[in-house]
Amino acid sequence: MTTTLETVMGTSGPGLELAAPRLTREQFLVLHRAMVRTRKLDERGMKLQRQGRIGFYVPSFGEEAAQIGSAAALDAADWISPSYRQPGTALWRGVKPVEMLDNCFGNAGDAAKGRQMPVHYTFRSRNFISIGSPIGTQIAHAAGVAMAMKIRGDGHVCLTYLGDGATSSNDFHTGLNFGGVFKAPCVFICINNQYAISLCVTGQTTSVSIADKAVAYGMPGRRVDGNDVLAVYSATKDAVDAARRGEGPTLLELFSFRMGPHSSSDDPSRYRPKAMEEEWAAKDPIQRFEKWLIANGHADAAALAAVHAAAEEEMSEAAKESETKPAPAKDSLFDDVFAERPAGLLKQRTALLAEGDAHAADMNAAFPL
Numbered sequence: 041m042t043t044t045l046e047t048v049m050g051t052s053g054p055g056l057e058l059a060a061p062r063l064t065r066e067q068f069l070v071l072h073r074a075m076v077r078t079r080k081l082d083e084r085g086m087k088l089q090r091q092g093r094i095g096f097y098v099p100s101f102g103e104e105a106a107q108i109g110s111a112a113a114l115d116a117a118d119w120i121s122p123s124y125r126q127p128g129t130a131l132w133r134g135v136k137p138v139e140m141l142d143n144c145f146g147n148a149g150d151a152a153k154g155r156q157m158p159v160h161y162t163f164r165s166r167n168f169i170s171i172g173s174p175i176g177t178q179i180a181h182a183a184g185v186a187m188a189m190k191i192r193g194d195g196h197v198c199l200t201y202l203g204d205g206a207t208s209s210n211d212f213h214t215g216l217n218f219g220g221v222f223k224a225p226c227v228f229i230c231i232n233n234q235y236a237i238s239l240c241v242t243g244q245t246t247s248v249s250i251a252d253k254a255v256a257y258g259m260p261g262r263r264v265d266g267n268d269v270l271a272v273y274s275a276t277k278d279a280v281d282a283a284r285r286g287e288g289p290t291l292l293e294l295f296s297f298r299m300g301p302h303s304s305s306d307d308p309s310r311y312r313p314k315a316m317e318e319e320w321a322a323k324d325p326i327q328r329f330e331k332w333l334i335a336n337g338h339a340d341a342a343a344l345a346a347v348h349a350a351a352e353e354e355m356s357e358a359a360k361e362s363e364t365k366p367a368p369a370k371d372s373l374f375d376d377v378f379a380e381r382p383a384g385l386l387k388q389r390t391a392l393l394a395e396g397d398a399h400a401a402d403m404n405a406a407f408p409l
């Protein structure tokens with residue numbers, strides 16, 4: 041059974057100590073900055089929602105190491121099939137915060153033209169597949185993408201993220217089974233943050249660990265300290281390298297904790313013990329990495345504080361820029377489905393445009409979540 045937690049920084053309990061990955065000082069600092077930017081984007085997103093300026097947000101507080109350590113192990117040409125809780129991986133891919141906030145505002149800058157839910161990003165040019173709401177669908181998509189990569193022989197890898205709750209979905213079985221049988225170049229990353237909204241992981245599965253489930257699909261499974269960015273990077277790099285060599289998929293369980301609410305519509309104090317929240321606040325992945333960076337002579341407290349200040353400013357500017365953009369043009373509703381618009385759709389378009397601003401007030405109605 042896979043119960044041992046693999047760690048580099050080694051402060052969150054007994055486990056298997058891994059060697060620190062051989063990265064340069066600059067690379068360590070790039071990882072740190074990416075984690076801080078993720079935190080600041082989430083803080084900004086939650087503030088915008090609380091102020092009523094956007095309708096909905098899904099933060100990833102506490103999962104920054106899991107996101108950044110894993111995304112950093114990919115090449116730019118590899119693909120990510122995300123769930124809704126990895127904004128940091130889009131930032132890592134070079135997506136600008138304003139592009140993400142444009143989706144939250146549903147404005148004309150949104151790649152999905154305001155048609156998706158907020159935080160349901162899609163960034164085709166960064167090989168970042170559109171986020172879907174139904175739990176687990178991205179797992180089967182990832183297996184399919186990886187199978188295509190194998191058939192084409194292009195040497196790329198597809199990495200997918202899922203939560204502990206998603207291990208109960210049909211697509212978990214479909215994705216891991218296809219991935220395993222076809223030895224597809226796929227990496228399955230389960231960020232076990234211990235809750236699927238209000239359901240604790242012990243109510244989700246009787247497996248001793250999520251990593252254990254890999255056995256049934258004939259692939260390696262590893263249980264890694266998800267709050268340790270260096271352990272996450274090392275384990276993901278191993279999995280990505282193996283997939284690229286043609287050895288097939290790996291299931292990585294990144295053991296972590298969702299430090300914030302499930303979404304802006306959730307109140308975790310109704311189902312989570314306060315003591316547990318306090319225990320995990322002390323394992324904050326950003327603070328933990330900062331202690332390691334200072335202890336290993338890579339940075340001092342002032343330099344790290346400057347990274348926080350710069351990221352705060354960056355997200356504030358992005359929000360200002362995004363908020364000034366207009367709503368998507370009404371006409372855009374009719375784009376992207378048909379190469380040539382059928383007559384019925386043309387008629388609807390004419391009728392909609394003839395309405396002018398008759399329904400403008402509806403656009404400002406309360407968000408239904």
Ligand SMILES: Cc1ncc(C[n+]2csc(CCOP(=O)(O)OP(=O)(O)O)c2C)c(N)n1
Binds near residue numbers: 233302
């Ligand atoms: C098929 C389906 N069932 C239920 C939901 C409602 N839902 C949204 S998020 C969520 C919990 C998912 O938890 P987990 O997979 O652990 O990911 P986390 O939110 O913790 O990152 C549920 C049940 C959904 N979106 N899709």
